Each structure stands twice: as structure tokens, then as C-alpha cells.
Amino acid sequence: MSLMRCTCGGIDVHAHVVPAHFPACLNAVVPPGWPSTTDAPPQGGLCHRHVLVGGQHYRTVNERCWSAPRRLAELPAMGLAHQVVSPMPELLSYWLPLAPARQLIRYLNDTTAGLCAESGGVLKGLAAVPLQDVDAAIDELRHAIDHLGLVGVEVGSNVNGVPVGHPSLRPFFEACEAMDVPVFVHALKPAGMDRLVGPAPLQQVLAYPTDVGLAAASVITGGLLQACPRLRIAFSHGGGTLASLLPRLQQGWHTFPALRDQLPEAPRDTARSLFYDTLVFDQPTLDHLLATFGDSQLLLGTDYPFNFQEAEPVARVQALGLSASRTEALVAGNARRFLGPRGGLG
Amino acid sequence: MSLMRCTCGGIDVHAHVVPAHFPACLNAVVPPGWPSTTDAPPQGGLCHRHVLVGGQHYRTVNERCWSAPRRLAELPAMGLAHQVVSPMPELLSYWLPLAPARQLIRYLNDTTAGLCAESGGVLKGLAAVPLQDVDAAIDELRHAIDHLGLVGVEVGSNVNGVPVGHPSLRPFFEACEAMDVPVFVHALKPAGMDRLVGPAPLQQVLAYPTDVGLAAASVITGGLLQACPRLRIAFSHGGGTLASLLPRLQQGWHTFPALRDQLPEAPRDTARSLFYDTLVFDQPTLDHLLATFGDSQLLLGTDYPFNFQEAEPVARVQALGLSASRTEALVAGNARRFLGPRGGLG
Numbered sequence: 259m260s261l262m263r264c265t266c267g268g269i270d271v272h273a274h275v276v277p278a279h280f281p282a283c284l285n286a287v288v289p290p291g292w293p294s295t296t297d298a299p300p301q302g303g304l305c306h307r308h309v310l311v312g313g314q315h316y317r318t319v320n321e322r323c324w325s326a327p328r329r330l331a332e333l334p335a336m337g338l339a340h341q342v343v344s345p346m347p348e349l350l351s352y353w354l355p356l357a358p359a360r361q362l363i364r365y366l367n368d369t370t371a372g373l374c375a376e377s378g379g380v381l382k383g384l385a386a387v388p389l390q391d392v393d394a395a396i397d398e399l400r401h402a403i404d405h406l407g408l409v410g411v412e413v414g415s416n417v418n419g420v421p422v423g424h425p426s427l428r429p430f431f432e433a434c435e436a437m438d439v440p441v442f443v444h445a446l447k448p449a450g451m452d453r454l455v456g457p458a459p460l461q462q463v464l465a466y467p468t469d470v471g472l473a474a475a476s477v478i479t480g481g482l483l484q485a486c487p488r489l490r491i492a493f494s495h496g497g498g499t500l501a502s503l504l505p506r507l508q509q510g511w512h513t514f515p516a517l518r519d520q521l522p523e524a525p526r527d528t529a530r531s532l533f534y535d536t537l538v539f540d541q542p543t544l545d546h547l548l549a550t551f552g553d554s555q556l557l558l559g560t561d562y563p564f565n566f567q568e569a570e571p572v573a574r575v576q577a578l579g580l581s582a583s584r585t586e587a588l589v590a591g592n593a594r595r596f597l598g599p600r601g602g603l604g
Numbered sequence: 605m606s607l608m609r610c611t612c613g614g615i616d617v618h619a620h621v622v623p624a625h626f627p628a629c630l631n632a633v634v635p636p637g638w639p640s641t642t643d644a645p646p647q648g649g650l651c652h653r654h655v656l657v658g659g660q661h662y663r664t665v666n667e668r669c670w671s672a673p674r675r676l677a678e679l680p681a682m683g684l685a686h687q688v689v690s691p692m693p694e695l696l697s698y699w700l701p702l703a704p705a706r707q708l709i710r711y712l713n714d715t716t717a718g719l720c721a722e723s724g725g726v727l728k729g730l731a732a733v734p735l736q737d738v739d740a741a742i743d744e745l746r747h748a749i750d751h752l753g754l755v756g757v758e759v760g761s762n763v764n765g766v767p768v769g770h771p772s773l774r775p776f777f778e779a780c781e782a783m784d785v786p787v788f789v790h791a792l793k794p795a796g797m798d799r800l801v802g803p804a805p806l807q808q809v810l811a812y813p814t815d816v817g818l819a820a821a822s823v824i825t826g827g828l829l830q831a832c833p834r835l836r837i838a839f840s841h842g843g844g845t846l847a848s849l850l851p852r853l854q855q856g857w858h859t860f861p862a863l864r865d866q867l868p869e870a871p872r873d874t875a876r877s878l879f880y881d882t883l884v885f886d887q888p889t890l891d892h893l894l895a896t897f898g899d900s901q902l903l904l905g906t907d908y909p910f911n912f913q914e915a916e917p918v919a920r921v922q923a924l925g926l927s928a929s930r931t932e933a934l935v936a937g938n939a940r941r942f943l944g945p946r947g948g949l950g
Binding site for chain 2: 457
């Protein structure tokens, strides 16, 4: 019975929402990045819609993106009791002028909150915030947490090229710490695009984890956790490339006085205070994350409902052959700790 | 006795040469990136020199960079019988106009060949080539292999931003395959510099492995090994971030028809045909490389004689607790296979 509970009790912290419709932009000048949707042919009995960004096709999505009943019907087969949902990152709109960005982000947060409200407590939502303006981001965060009941915030791995560990973004993370709001960092507009040789999906496949790895490294080398020691911050895609970078960063910290002088704590230790999802598609790589970051820091992640997803997140963790208590930590316990009291998951 | 042989018989494929002096540029206009050296105060009984690039201080190096006797005296304590030496990558000069680049690269190759000649067969050298012009690079490769006795070639992870897997560089690799010349890919002028938060050494620490990982991925996604199936190509720094990227690339290949249509072989399988050095400073990460790439594909690498180096490359492999034959493969056998007949190491 305890195995059954474990199998069905997973908490997925990495899943996305796309609204079925977007509002018209209220600004006199509609910015080029404003999103919209149009009907697409149904497939497999599911309603589909095309998402357009600035009038160009970005992705075709289905009703799993916005339908609470559809999601609730599918979670048990994935071993999930709860799912923490966040906007499709391409909608975070850091690149829009502030006024339309605020309108769009408020709409996203209302949509996410509505989906969660429909779910009877199964779904929990992460807010979007307009990080192109840190004060506006803090205002939206307060609204989303205090008035919409969202339980955390999703931020991009960089904000218009500025990585999350940069000091210019620190006041936002200080506000998250002060409000006890967990932060989920997702890859976005990644570095390294000019190093890709091949078709467009390589952006998601290779550049996303690259940017997340550099973002997580920037949090370590920028000293964010030393400035905000109670901040809970998680990184998508298993922290991307961080697990490969970290031993070299640790050795570099021993080797270069300029790094050691700047960082009072060893990078390896700081890395073990961050959280990472399990979305790496591979058992040896999960083993490496466990050895590198520790079994207290990993959280289930699926990228549901997109096609490039982990379909069996709980089964993959169970296949690691860990003890029942360590398995329970990866499947749900760590996520409860990451979400904290606002998560409402005990 | 066999353990003693193993301990002292290592082959390090990742070590560097810096000339003690550079010639004057023969061109009428000296390009801004032309290197020079000046005297630096001796330290620890070692002669030191400052390397300047375009008149600006780049790095201070010591006689280990150019002295064969000093190197021969130090290799046994590292468990090394042989070392494969290549120019400090910042000297590869892809960014210089072709005429001065050819002059400088010829000088580098003469210097590397001279160091190897002084070593009585202990040191083997990799050529530099002016890859800003593929035909000129092939000409220099022929000269370096046929007339100077160098045994392989070092190339940057990108050539002025173009990753090594890009089709525009393919004729060079076809020449390497035809001449049976092994290729060592080293990080250079990396992507992701705008994602770093912290002091200058983070370029080497974080951006180098990031660029190598993307370079190795570009070789896989660009189909280089399908075009040149007998090419032997190795990547520095354990392949950088490739081990973190590969499971996602494999899953992406299953998910996205655009990738599967382009790549007849699964990325995981192609990756197991490339070589990687062991320069990752960490046992769990070495274990991950073994699980990901296979024990036939790893080669000792140290970055000797720079301060950010692996001081005990053989001991670190021995600590993995592999069988004697697998240890021997990592310590020397794989390097012999990578170097091939030109290596002259049996």
C-alpha cells in the first residue's frame, strides 16, 4: 500500500499552461511580440490551437494546456497527485514594453489561477512577473500571491540576456525571500544559438539546458544564496548543464584567488542548496544529479503537456532503486519543502 | 609490476606548449592580435614570462611551457610516460588575417616539433592550422604531418563563431580522415560569455566547457561522423557539457521528426564514436562520462602546465576501481587507438 501511495502521490513542479485565447492588446501600438491563438484541426479527439507570436506560428498546442478536467484525468497514470503549473516560458514577455507586458502577464496569472481553482486543489500555480522592471515584478508578485492564490513564481533563465544571478535582479529575489515565495527558473531565449547546427528544435534540445546551466552557475558565482539564504530556487531540466560545470567550478574556486575571494562558500556546497527538477530522460544522468546535488534537492519535472515531455516521472525515479524514504523525497517530499507553506500540500 | 607499469605508463593527450619568444610579424601592418612575450620575475626556481596578445597581458607562464627537460622531469610523478602537446589555444589565431596567421602558425608548429624532437620520443605534438581558410589549413596540416612529424591537429571548438560541426568546415575534416590524422578539439572564444556573473577566470571555468559541449553536439547533429566515418576526433574537458546535453538530445531525436529525418544514427550512438579527455576533476562526473560515452572513448587530459590542471590524472582514473584492462584502456590504450599509427606509441 505504501508503494501504491508513493506511485500515485507524485508532485510535478515543471508543467505548463497556455491559455486557449489571448485578449486584444489595450495599448495604442500593439507590440510585435503580442501573442494570439487560432483554431487548429482536432487530433486524437483533442481540441488543438495554433499559438502565434507577433502573427508568426510559434507552436500548436492542445486542450491539455488549458483544460483542468483533461489534466486531472491524465495525472494519475503518470503517478502524479499534484502538478505545479506555470506559463509556457515564451509568454513571459520580458521583451515587451512594460505596459503591454503587465496586461499580458496579469492575464496569464488570472488564467493560471482559474485553472488551479477548477482543479479542486490538485493543481498549484506559479506566477509570471514582468522582470524587465523589477519594481513592477514585485508588485505583480504580491498581487498574484496575495490575491490570486498562486504559490510561487516562474522566471526565465535570463531577462533579455541578463542571467538570473546578476546583481541587478537581486531586489526581486529579496522580495521572494521576504514573502517566502519559491522561485522556479525555466530556460528562455537561450545563449549559444549560434553554435547549433541543425533544425529549429535544437533550441529547446541543446540551448535550453545550456542556458539553465549558466543561469544556475550565475546564481552560485553571483552570491545570490549568500545574500538571500532562505530563498528557495529551483532550476528546470535538471539544472541543465550545471552538473557538468560544477566540478570544474569547484576546482576553479580552489585555483583562482579572484573566485575564492568573491565566494565565501565552496560552489559545490552552494549548489547543494539549490533545487533541480528530474527532467533529464536518463538514469545515469539522474544518478549523476543525485551524486552532485544530493537527494534532498531533486523535484519531479515533466514539461507536460508538451510533446517533448517525461511521460513516466515517478516510474523513472523508482527505477533508481533508492530506499523508500529517498524515493518519497524525490517523488513528493522535496517538492513540499520547496513549495513551503504557501504550497498547501502539507 | 603490472600496476607499476600502468601507473607510469599514462598518455596525456591534453597539454600545452607556449613558445618562450615570438617572432616579429613580417607583414607591413601588424595585426592587433599578434602575440609577444616579455620577461617576468622568476618564481620557485622557474623562469617565467608574460604573454601579451596585441600588447595586452594575457597570461604569465613558466618554463614548463617550452622546456623539454623540465617536462620530462615532471611527467613520471604524474604517472605519465607520454604527453601529447598542443599550442595554448589563444594562439590559434583564426581571427588574424591569413598571411600573418600562416606565419604565426608555422612558427608554432616549428616550436612544437622542436620540443618533441628534444624529448627523445616522450612528447608528441599536435599541429595548429589556419582554419579561417580551409584550403590553407589543409596545406599547413600536410606540412606539419609530412615534414615536421607532428602526429595530429588541434582545432578550436569554433572558428570565429562557427562550430566545428558546421558543414563549411567539413573539407578540412575530410582531409584529416584521408590523411589518418586525429583531431583534438579544444575550447576557444566561447559562447555564453554574457551569461557569466563574476571574475574573468569564469571564461575558462564555465564558458570553455559550455562551448566544447556545444561543439561536440554540433558534430553529432551536423552528421560529421556519418560523412567521415573513419575520423578520430576528441574533445577537451571531458566533452564539456555534452554529457549533460546528450540524454536530452537522444530524447529530442525520438520526439522531433526534423531531427530524426536529419540524423540516420541515434545521437547516443554517435557520441560513443567520439573521444573525450578525462579533465573533469571529479569522480562522479568521470563515472557519468563512462556510463554515457563508454570506457573505450576516454583519454587522459591534464591541461599541464597551466595552474588550472589535473595533477594526478592516472591516480584519478585508478580511483574509479575499474578492472586492470579497463584502467589500462583509459590510462593509455584508448590514447594509442586515438593517435593511430602516426602516434608511434605502439
